[in-house]
Amino acid sequence: MKRNSQQRTYIRTVLLSIIGLLFMTGCTGYQIESLGNELNEVQGKVASVASAVGKQTYGPDETLNLLKALQAGNVASTPFNPYALPIGVGLTGIITMLEALRRKEKGSRKHAEYELRNGNNGKPPGKK
Numbered sequence: 001m002k003r004n005s006q007q008r009t010y011i012r013t014v015l016l017s018i019i020g021l022l023f024m025t026g027c028t029g030y031q032i033e034s035l036g037n038e039l040n041e042v043q044g045k046v047a048s049v050a051s052a053v054g055k056q057t058y059g060p061d062e063t064l065n066l067l068k069a070l071q072a073g074n075v076a077s078t079p080f081n082p083y084a085l086p087i088g089v090g091l092t093g094i095i096t097m098l099e100a101l102r103r104k105e106k107g108s109r110k111h112a113e114y115e116l117r118n119g120n121n122g123k124p125p126g127k128k
Helices: 002-025 029-055 062-076 084-117
Strands: none
Touching: 029 062, 062 084
16 A cells, blocks of 8 residues: 555656646647647557567577568558668668578588588598
């Protein structure tokens, strides 16, 4: 019961502080109402971006997961983000480059394993 009372006191103090600050800065009721409307609008946008990021499928690579999450969020923000197109192009290019590097590394590793299995007589991979 005491904790609940302390929480109420804290909330009252915060609210009175905010009201005092708004009064001191000269904010009008209309400005506060428009701020509330803008917050509601932004909350909807944030919810749509968060939903898109949550629906994205992720793999074992953390770097690619981060880039794919950024890409999903960027696509979801397209209706209200004027920079979505260039950001999307950049993210797609980075993801493509990282995936190509991964495929190249995987191919080099497989080639080295092949060289070792087929008796390379102790020479470096690629030289017979």
